[in-house]
Amino acid sequence: MKFCPNCGASVTLKVPAGDSLPRHVCEACSTIHYANPKMVIGCIPEWESRILLCKRAIEPRRGSASSNDPWTRSSSTFPLFAGWFRSIR
Numbered sequence: 001m002k003f004c005p006n007c008g009a010s011v012t013l014k015v016p017a018g019d020s021l022p023r024h025v026c027e028a029c030s031t032i033h034y035a036n037p038k039m040v041i042g043c044i045p046e047w048e049s050r051i052l053l054c055k056r057a058i059e060p061r062r063g064s065a066s067s068n069d070p071w072t073r074s075s076s077t078f079p080l081f082a083g084w085f086r087s088i089r
């Protein structure tokens with residue numbers, strides 16, 4: 001990625017504050033562009049007729065409730081279900 005899809009300015013590859021991986025960051029509009037794969041899997045665990053949610057331990061939105069839908073990097077080489085099993089442990 002060379003240019004920001006939001007504003008057209010040049011982007012910089014760097015590790016944003018609170019993150020651990022390099023991302024394409026637009027200095028003009030402060031947008032952090034994440035390269036996310038399109039395929040998503042998830043589960044909705046139920047316990048005693050209640051739906052269980054996860055509490056995010058990392059940014060963005062640390063401490064907020066989240067569904068249990070793990071991410072995979074576009075460069076990941078492991079099978080897709082491995083991300084799901086990793087997440088529900």
Ligand SMILES: [Zn+2]
Pocket residue numbers: 004005006007008009026027028029030031
């Ligand atoms: Zn921008």
